[in-house]
Amino acid sequence: MKNFRIKNISIAVAIFGASLTMTSCINDLRQEPITEVTAASLYKDFGNYKNLLAKVYGGLAVGGQTGGDGNGDIADIDGGFSNYMRLLYTLQEITTDEAVIGWNDGTLPEFHKMTWTPTNEFNNAMYYRIYTEIAFCNEFIKNTTDEMLSSNGISGTNADEAKVMRAEVRFIRAQAYYHLLDLYGNVPFVDETTFGTLPKQISRAELFTYVENQLKAAESELKAPKANEYGRVDKAAAWSLLARLYLNAKVYTGTDRNADVIANTEKVISAGYTLNPTYENLFLADNNLNNPENIFSIVYDGLKTQTNGGTTFMVHAAIGGTMDPAAFGVNGGWGGLRTTKAFVNKFEPSDVRGRFYTSGQTLDINDLGNFNDGYAFIKYKNITSTGAAGAHDNWVETDMPVYRLADTYLMYAEAVLRGGGGSMSTAVGYINALRTRANASPVTFIDLNFILDERSRELSWENTRRTDLIRFGKFTSATYLWPWKGNAKDGIAVAEYRNLFPIPNNDLVVNKNLVQNPGY
Template identity: 65%
Template sequence: MKSNKIKFRGIVTACSAVALLSLGSCVKDLEREPITDVTSASVFADFANYPNALAKLYGGIAVGGQSGGDGSPDVAGIDGGFSNYMRQMYTMNVLTTDEAVIAWNDGTLQTMHKMTWDSSNEFIGAIYYRIFTEIAFCNEFLRNTTDAKLASNNISGDNLAKAKVMRAEARFIRAQSYENALDLFGNVPFLTEENLPGSTTPPAAIKRADLFKYVESELIACSAEMSAPKTGDYGRANAGAAYALLARLYLNAKVYTGTDRNTDCITYCNKVISAGYSLKPVYGQLFLADNDKSNNEQIFSVNYDGIRTQTYGGSTYMVHASIGGSMPASQFGVNGGWGGLRTTRSFVDLFPANGSDKRGNFYTDGQSKEIKDLSTFTDGYAFIKYKNVTSANVPGSDNAGNFVDTDIPLYRLADIYLMYAEATLRGGAGGNVGTALGYVNALRQRAYGNASGNVASIDLNFILDERARELSWEFTRRTDLIRFGKFTTAAYLWPWKGGVQEGKAVESYRDLFPIPAKDIIANSNLVQNPGY
């Protein structure tokens, strides 16, 4: 059991003013007054409740509800496990690309890889409402931890200093959720702690470029008040996480705002690199049940524990759902596979066929490389990435084998190296091509176990492929393909893109997802994204 992790369960009473916000079918409901006798005033009057209230903000990313196994879900209208934040981030950013297909036919799920979704898609709705529920939780925490509120509650001394760090973390988590919103949806509703609960006025919309500026300013501000990089409790965001997210924001600035910010990307990559992170020597150990141990590469992760953090989303989903066919589930530390996730021929072909690049870990026994039928698990190679066993091959803490201990990395040093390289190749100031090449070869030497995979030069197309090899199933592929003009276009096709086996281009408007139709109806301030 990972005793150094934030406890996400058992926080309902302490957090009820935050966690029991009622969620209806539209975002205008996200600032409703809590339907409970335990009020925010009583919760935040006692500093002993602050860590639990903060844990709810982290828990909102990791789990789907208020009890184990995603019970009492935060989002109504869809199963708590299906609507889990990380599970739907996978759906949006991995399943829509060459990195994954799924065998299941639940609802509109198959439209995601086929890229034929519309504004009634329940999975798009799930991540949309997850994002804004998380923002609502953060807003509630922030409106109760202003300097004035802290003073009125007699929070002082060491507790005051701790409360201010927690407040900065809440701002980071909110900024991260808004970054997800601007990436996935573009123009979205906008709410902060200044929007008081109980208002019947629908929230205003904010333009994508303006939201970019807001997220940027929030991350810069909160990074100055967070714990220094590589300090603080494991699982809590520190300034290193803010720097990493700023680097990612700047790398995609041309897509979001029309203006390159590659120099700023390099600046923040250098801030992370100079903080003293280092690569974990064995790539595969980054995705095991004890990846919280001896992991100086991890900058910020979403944390799981098979006993304390039980969900059917997150890493539990990514381990179970990727097992099927003749795959021995016990070798993955779980009690069975769900027969869902595989990968495409296009992704497999990014790796050398001789298996020398250990990142290309495919299960091929009984699996065909070609996918004739998306709903047949044995069509398509299985991809082995996340496991619920430790580096000593010991299964995770849940003896029943249902729930997984493996943490999901959101930001790690390898991504920073590759962002530095790309921003440098795109002409950003402050970078050096030779240094970038060294960073890339450090990743490849780890992947190959020797220098045989090292390259003499790099270009942008190579970096796109290297990001797929290094960061597969880490929620970056869709954004990467959009940045390179290859997500919806004919410049890069993969099996079943566009709903045909050989792949075809789709409408360019699918670079953004639609605002859920229910929210367009409920909020007259919103304008649907073009094409939907």
């Protein structure tokens, strides 16, 4: 049983049987979410706050307001396709050497080929999904200011807990803006003070500062590491995202912040987290139990969180060909996700992180649409560490790690190599701790190229790869090629402007404050 439950129902349905809907046009972010029950009545009763908070977290986990992503939050796209984590995977992983997808749904094939345009519906869904999440957060924050808590009669320990919840939502909003900062650069800005106005465009550097300040503000009110319920964020999550923000500061602002990476990773490392002794167990159906490594995960439950995104997508979509779905705890495969030989070749044979299904599969990819072209990669399963199947054979209940200690170790090591301070011997020790767990050969020397590859080996399919390749100057350039990069079988360079995705054309039409990213 997961501590913090997220269900496929809206706030109002959960409490009063009414419905809550969000539109997908940024122009409509001038409006408050439409509810049949006013926010004033919801926030007067502290008994509602946990459900209100669950809706914010649920925006990361599910794609709609009923089971199976029904009544989707984003218009004009299937609720399962519009799931936050599924879309993030599409933009962060399928665009890289780590993943290809065999489906021809709409403009989906454009991502691995790196030929997307401002009319790509999946890119647009990601953009609108993030802003929908921001709208949920703004509504919560607006109604939980100190003044609103007082006027609503929320006091004592209830007020203290409400302020912790507010800090969690502030973190989630900062995380959403971090994704916009990383994926789109200069974007419209909305917060709890801008209702009723047409959003203005904020520069990437300004947004960096905003995210940094919001995370610091949230950190001051969040609970101590590991003191919150499982599935809710704490101070260590804020330090983790700050470290990730600072690691990419040169890309976002032109200025290195590697000393700040060291400072924040050291906070996480000293907070009592330890590596899970078994790598595979990080991605199984009971990864919410006895897992001292994960700092924050998106919570899934096979009975209560039924979505075609999240880990349901990660498990089903990676099964095809002659693979046995029962070995993954599910009732069938979707025949979509595989990987490239550039990724396969990063692993030595003994490394348990490089698990590939090769029977009936070819290493080379001649046809992106054929599941048998390219090795299948084994990452997530709907099976527990004891071998038992998950509670449901279709809806996967494996939680999705967002921040974990292994990434912290890798960020520390990279920041040391980039001149941020710290200790080289400590960095090598952290890397060898990961490699020892993976049954890979220990190393005595590390450099930046090694770190980039080690991040891929350790964090594959965890939504960091595109960002990493950009930071190393290898996402669009000819310095690193992989199959079908640039829509060429052996890979070619693409224009540098593809380091950012385009702002949807629809948003440019309705908001004259916006300027499209260069190249589009």
